[in-house]
Amino acid sequence: MSRYILKRFGGLIVVVLLVLTISFVIVRLAPGDPAALMLGPDATPADAAALRERLGLDRSIAEQYLAYMSRALRGDLGQSLYFSRPVTSVLAERAEPTVLLALMSLLIALVIALPIGVWSAYRRGSFFDQASISTAMLAASIPSFWTGLMFQRYFATELGWFPAAGYGGPGATFDERIWHLLLPSIVLGIVNSALILRFTRASMLDVLGEDYIRTARSKGMGERRVLLRHALKNAAIPVVTVIGLTFAMLVSGAVVTERVFNIPGMGNLVVSAVERRDYPVIQGTLVVVATLYILINLAVDLLYLLIDKRVRY
Known part of the structure; x- marks a missing residue:
């Protein structure tokens, strides 16, 4: 190991x-x-x-x-040509909103995708199954910037339920910052739930046809226990893999949503750095994102050991 x-x-x-x-x-x-x-x-x-x-x-x-x-x-990514400060400090300032946005979006995606994916596989061929697949394909097909603009217009501007943009003022509390990130998190959560939902359904369908599932049912186990303890646990490895990749993509790929909602995250920073030809910031962000991808993949591989004791490296 x-x-x-x-x-x-x-x-x-x-x-x-x-x-x-x-x-x-x-x-x-x-x-x-x-x-x-x-x-x-x-x-x-x-x-x-x-x-x-x-x-x-x-x-x-x-x-x-x-x-x-x-x-x-030596850990020195250079000085930003625009901010005249170390790149590491500039990235550290912009990392918090991006990481919080990614975590909240992933949580919302899991809340949507996992129960629907499991139930859709259990009710294969039903109206619920067909409707969930169609809705997932629709959510994956619509660009996130369009969804963000529509949500921003109706839920923030017209109804006033959420802040329209920003990350709170300089003295904003943690709760206020979370409140500002809630609407963009819902947008990203809906968009990214489609892939997790489809993987959950496909993996559950493979497991539900196995002999040990039929054996568990023949012993009189309840359907809830069969689904959660036997089927979902054994179907979790591909689902965990796609969850890890989704989190990495959310951290590195939320550029459009950050621009729509004017969130001062790493995505906004990269776009501005490209416009200003701020080479050190561009290079530093690429290195951080590449490192993050590898660390997330490593964490997912190690999670396999907790999910399935038969996995060996």
Whole structure:
């Protein structure tokens, strides 16, 4: 087991190095001069040249790469060209709303998907089953930005049930921030519940046809116990896998929803960094997201041991 974990962390280091290299090359192939963008249209060529020299952008690509990699290996992702602060502190400020939004969205998705998926598999071919599958496909097909705009218009603007946008003021309490995130969490939860629902239903259908399920029923066990203790437990591995991937996608892919609801999260930060050619912020975000994906996959693999004792690494 420990050997497996060490191998996974070795793979993590290799992936992070590859992400650092690829992101460094890609962002510098993009057109635009970050020094000119930071100084504005009124800046002179001399001012832009002086800023490029101060930021190290006048050096060759190889020199910039070696300097960046040496800092990154020490945990230093560089200075933001726009904020003039360490990238790690900028990302830390924006991580809280993104992580909270992802957790709340995943919780709402699970509340919707798991019971409907289990019951839909149990009532296979019924009207409820067909309606749940159709609704899930519809929820997955509608773009999240359209759903967000519709929810924002009716539930926030017209009915006034939720805040329309933002993350609360500087002195907002934790409860107020959660209240601001509730509506975008519902939007993302509905959209992402479709995939979990379909995986839950498909996995349950596979398990419900097994011999041990028929044996449990023949011994007189109640349907609730058969579904929850025997069927759902044995169908949980593929469901846990898709839940882990969904959480990783929510953390890294909630850009559109954050823009619609004006949430100051990592998604908004990345979009702004691309517009400003803030290379260190773009690279730092890519590294954090890639690391997060690998750690979530590792956590999901370790959860398999708790779900099924027969799993061995």
